Amino acid sequence: MAPIISATQQLPLVSHAFSYSKPTRAGFSLLQPHILHSNKALFYSRSNFRPLKAILNSPSLTKVAGDAKEKEEALTLRDICLGHVPEHVLRRVAEVGYVVPTDVQKQALPVLFSGSDCILHAQTGSGKTLAYLLLIFSVMNTQRSAVQALIVVPTRELGIQVTKVARMLAAMPTENEAGQKSCTVMALLDGGMLRRHKSWLKAEPPTIVVATIGSLCQMLEKHLLKLESMQVLVIDEVDFMFNSSKQVSSLRKLLTSYSSCNSRQTVFASASIPQHNRFLYDCIQQKWTKRDVVHVHVNPIEPMPTRLQHKFVICSKKQRHQTLLSLMLSDTPKSGIIFVGEQSEKSKKAGNAPPTIDLVDFLKTSSWGCSEILLLEEDMNFNSRAASLSEVRQGGGYLLVATDIAARGVDLPEITHIYNFDLPRTAVDYLHRAGRTGRKPFSDEKCYVTNIIMPEERFVLQRYENELMFNCEELFL
Numbered sequence: 193m194a195p196i197i198s199a200t201q202q203l204p205l206v207s208h209a210f211s212y213s214k215p216t217r218a219g220f221s222l223l224q225p226h227i228l229h230s231n232k233a234l235f236y237s238r239s240n241f242r243p244l245k246a247i248l249n250s251p252s253l254t255k256v257a258g259d260a261k262e263k264e265e266a267l268t269l270r271d272i273c274l275g276h277v278p279e280h281v282l283r284r285v286a287e288v289g290y291v292v293p294t295d296v297q298k299q300a301l302p303v304l305f306s307g308s309d310c311i312l313h314a315q316t317g318s319g320k321t322l323a324y325l326l327l328i329f330s331v332m333n334t335q336r337s338a339v340q341a342l343i344v345v346p347t348r349e350l351g352i353q354v355t356k357v358a359r360m361l362a363a364m365p366t367e368n369e370a371g372q373k374s375c376t377v378m379a380l381l382d383g384g385m386l387r388r389h390k391s392w393l394k395a396e397p398p399t400i401v402v403a404t405i406g407s408l409c410q411m412l413e414k415h416l417l418k419l420e421s422m423q424v425l426v427i428d429e430v431d432f433m434f435n436s437s438k439q440v441s442s443l444r445k446l447l448t449s450y451s452s453c454n455s456r457q458t459v460f461a462s463a464s465i466p467q468h469n470r471f472l473y474d475c476i477q478q479k480w481t482k483r484d485v486v487h488v489h490v491n492p493i494e495p496m497p498t499r500l501q502h503k504f505v506i507c508s509k510k511q512r513h514q515t516l517l518s519l520m521l522s523d524t525p526k527s528g529i530i531f532v533g534e535q536s537e538k539s540k541k542a543g544n545a546p547p548t549i550d551l552v553d554f555l556k557t558s559s560w561g562c563s564e565i566l567l568l569e570e571d572m573n574f575n576s577r578a579a580s581l582s583e584v585r586q587g588g589g590y591l592l593v594a595t596d597i598a599a600r601g602v603d604l605p606e607i608t609h610i611y612n613f614d615l616p617r618t619a620v621d622y623l624h625r626a627g628r629t630g631r632k633p634f635s636d637e638k639c640y641v642t643n644i645i646m647p648e649e650r651f652v653l654q655r656y657e658n659e660l661m662f663n664c665e666e667l668f669l
């Protein structure tokens with residue numbers, strides 16, 4: 193076991209790592225080093241993909257892992273990134289206030305810098321964006337005029353946000369560092385001005401592209417965007433993308449036809465990867481990633497951030513508006529999101545107003561006067577969607593009435609209250625809606641998720657509680 197322990201001391205902590213190759217009896221020497229580091233590693237056979245052994249649980253190994261963990265806990269983001277990420281980016285990282293790495297950054301960055309393909313699987317609000325952006329900045333060569341990294345996101349809103357963080361990190365100091373060209377970031381998003389992007393792409397390709405899959409494929413089909421120099425491909429909210437009938441075929445094409453997994457480093461990120469073992473298997477089988485892809489799964493036994501408090505109120509369908517108002521008047525949230533279900537096709541055909549608009553109208557004419565009420569939903573045009581989000585980002589108190597379009601990735605750290613006016617359709621949707629609050633990584637401020645349910649929905653909520661391992665407390669108004 194000695195070689196395993198010494199390998200362990202030098203390697204990052206990975207809570208669960210999976211290898212697709214079989215360990216030999218002669219001391220696991222053929223295993224990838226990152227796999228040896230976990231004190232609970234599972235190894236899978238090539239033939240049947242079932243766990244062969246759970247090993248490395250000896251007390252001595254646990255102690256070594258514990259010592260290594262203490263050392264790692266003292267590391268700053270700068271320590272982890274030094275020698276990989278350019279100095280001016282590290283300075284920006286510190287200026288913005290990112291000093292201590294979050295768990296996912298601590299665990300994933302060494303794996304990412306080693307060049308491995310990676311599945312970043314960590315709670316909402318845990319800092320996955322910064323982790324993959326730092327990898328991108330570590331491989332960028334700004335002297336080359338070519339697209340070197342591509343980040344694919346499911347919605348325009350998330351794309352705008354990721355672009356903003358990437359540009360903020362890429363910003364050069366005013367006294368331009370000697371000979372350094374700055375890195376350019378293009379947002380190629382649905383609803384954007386594709387004509388302007390075409391001229392930009394023809395004139396000089398950007399270093400990083402943040403794209404929604406529809407706009408991206410248009411550019412690829414017209415050969416306006418070329419991916420032969422792409423070194424890093426990130427698919428954010430990967431489970432959502434694979435689940436979306438509109439996006440999945442283009443996504444598969446991007447992963448296998450427009451570029452090859454052998455010529456790029458592939459990173460998939462999400463807070464939820466249902467059936468992650470199956471997904472990992474598919475990644476290898478379908479050649480979306482290389483065979484030695486690493487699954488960095490942070491805190492697997494707690495999919496939901498622990499500082500969220502979950503509550504529910506039972507009422508009849510007719511009482512829901514009034515119940516919501518009473519809840520808000522007693523909570524007086526400064527900023528929050530009220531999630532409403534999408535309008536059914538039947539209701540659209542009948543010419544009814546969407547339930548979101550009904551709710552906004554109700555709140556505007558009610559006794560609620562504490563903060564501004566804003567709307568965000570798919571059917572709004574892109575300009576109005578952008579206006580709503582930019583208003584909320586300018587600070588001040590607000591309540592955003594939204595459909596699930598706001599449930600994925602959107603980062604509004606000031607939000608303390610989430611109201612599910614309609615229960616989400618799945619546990620995964622619940623996880624992402626709830627995760628729009630509690631987004632300050634090192635804060636222990638309590639944040640609240642309140643569900644307004646009808647009596648017959650209690651068992652659905654109970655199912656989500658079991659699946660996501662949280663507890664929901666009943667409120668009596």
Ligand SMILES: Nc1ncnc2c1ncn2[C@@H]1O[C@H](COP(=O)(O)OP(=O)(O)OP(=O)(O)O)[C@@H](O)[C@H]1O
Nearest residue numbers: 290292293294316317318319320321322463601603
């Ligand atoms: N090291 C850090 N120190 C302090 N704040 C950080 C750090 N890393 C990230 N953050 C902040 O944490 C918040 C959440 O980060 P991010 O949006 O990347 O989460 P995420 O893991 O992608 O969540 P989701 O799964 O919901 O998309 C952001 O406001 C970001 O600025």
